[in-house]
Amino acid sequence: MKRFGLTEAKDSESGSGMIELMMVMTLMLLFGVTIYQIILMGSDTLQRIETQRNAQSDARVALSYLNVRTKQFDGADQVTIKPNGVNGQNSLAFRYRHEEAEYDLWVFWADGQLMEAIAGVDEEPDWFGASTIARINSFETVLENQVLKNTITYTYGRKEHEMSNMLYIRSYGT
Amino acid sequence: MKCLICYIYAAMGHNVTDESGFSLLESLISVAILAVISGFILQMFISSSMVNQKAQNLDVGSAEAISAIEVVKQSSNQDDIRSNSFFEGCVFEETEGLKITKYYDSKWKQVFDANKTNAAKFILNVKVTQAEGFEREKYSDIALQGDYVVSRELAGLNDIFATIVEITPENKQIELISLNTSKYINT
Numbered sequence: 001m002k003r004f005g006l007t008e009a010k011d012s013e014s015g016s017g018m019i020e021l022m023m024v025m026t027l028m029l030l031f032g033v034t035i036y037q038i039i040l041m042g043s044d045t046l047q048r049i050e051t052q053r054n055a056q057s058d059a060r061v062a063l064s065y066l067n068v069r070t071k072q073f074d075g076a077d078q079v080t081i082k083p084n085g086v087n088g089q090n091s092l093a094f095r096y097r098h099e100e101a102e103y104d105l106w107v108f109w110a111d112g113q114l115m116e117a118i119a120g121v122d123e124e125p126d127w128f129g130a131s132t133i134a135r136i137n138s139f140e141t142v143l144e145n146q147v148l149k150n151t152i153t154y155t156y157g158r159k160e161h162e163m164s165n166m167l168y169i170r171s172y173g174t
Numbered sequence: 175m176k177c178l179i180c181y182i183y184a185a186m187g188h189n190v191t192d193e194s195g196f197s198l199l200e201s202l203i204s205v206a207i208l209a210v211i212s213g214f215i216l217q218m219f220i221s222s223s224m225v226n227q228k229a230q231n232l233d234v235g236s237a238e239a240i241s242a243i244e245v246v247k248q249s250s251n252q253d254d255i256r257s258n259s260f261f262e263g264c265v266f267e268e269t270e271g272l273k274i275t276k277y278y279d280s281k282w283k284q285v286f287d288a289n290k291t292n293a294a295k296f297i298l299n300v301k302v303t304q305a306e307g308f309e310r311e312k313y314s315d316i317a318l319q320g321d322y323v324v325s326r327e328l329a330g331l332n333d334i335f336a337t338i339v340e341i342t343p344e345n346k347q348i349e350l351i352s353l354n355t356s357k358y359i360n361t
Contacts, residue, residue: 020198027201031208038212045219052226060233067240146248156230163234166241166260168248 052156058134059154062114063165065133066141066150069094069107069116075171081143084108085124092141092150095121106130109139114152143169232350234282235296235338239353242274242300242336247357255302271303271332294341296350301335331358 073079073094084091084106091108106117106125117130137153137160151164241260249255252272263286267273277285277294285293334357338350 024198024201027198027205031201031205034205034208034212038208038215042215042219045223049219049222049226052223053229056226056230056233063233063237147245161230163237164241165237166244168244 048157055135055154055156058136059152059156059161059163062134062136062139062152062154063150063163065114066092066107067165067167069105070148070150070167070169073105074169078171079143079148079169081141084110086110086127086130089139090141091125107133109136112137114139231282231296231340235298235350236353238276238278238282238298239336239338239351242276242298243334243353243355246300246302246334247355271301273302274298274300276300297339297341297347299335299337299339301333301337303333303335304331331356 070079070092073096078095080093080095081090082093083089086108087110089109091106094105094107096103096105102121104119104121104123104125106115106119108115108117108125108130110127110130112135114133114136115127115130116133117125117127119125137155138151140151142149142151146169148167148169149164150167151162153160153162155161245258245260246255249258255261255272255274256266261274261276263276263284265275267275276298278296278298279285279293280295282296287293333354335352335354337352340348340350342348
């Protein structure tokens, strides 16, 4: 079987050696470019999947946190909505008692993060003393007819998505 | 150094020398191997993306199901449920209790069209039925008074079921999430 390869191409007497060499070189180039493209695309896709997963996880954590905290503090006059001192947006404030003193646990959104901060009664929450719960695009809370509606937005893929949940405040008006 | 193909050729009884170069055949086989590997990698990415999408649907679905249950729990009669903005544009049926159906498209936006089932990708089914063993007669007298006639079915202890169903392109219905609880509704 006659084979045309790199070694033969040097001293091939027939003309087909060079053509095949060129074809092989072209294929090799194609091969290289394809691998490069696959690596680029793979890395991009992986990054996108990772970002989506993180955004999704943050949204899930945020809603779950709001759910648990609200149910935890669902007592008489404990759940209120008022503008926070950090950016003036409506925030959740849960009143609770600890060792003879009363505090407010604020849940608010600032700088792309859902945050919680503890402050004394009638005091404003301090951004520096707040802890981050999750990274989300926005947070909106409305209390209407005994139902608390929390809406968050987050970027999933390249679009902004909205997720909301409603919670029945059992202690409302008690 | 002999290449893998040369070994295979040699094993097949062909005379392969060390001078044999990098042939067209080898290049083609390399491209084919690369294509197969890329196929697997691509498949992995697609699966990962689909899993993410499914997780996203589960998250939104469970938030919707929880909201539905909370709205029913907050309501004291059928009028309350029907007038709640969460159930606006939903289909209400009164068979063995109350059945509410809400339709969503693939982006979880509510579908209000007349022909809902075609555009719908997800369905929220909420069913409020009287709990098993509940003494219905005991409460019917209270429930049948004045404006509370419509709330007859909801008086007393109720089971609340909320189910999210996904409609596949083949028109099959797959249950994504199912939640249930019970509540005593006082009329």
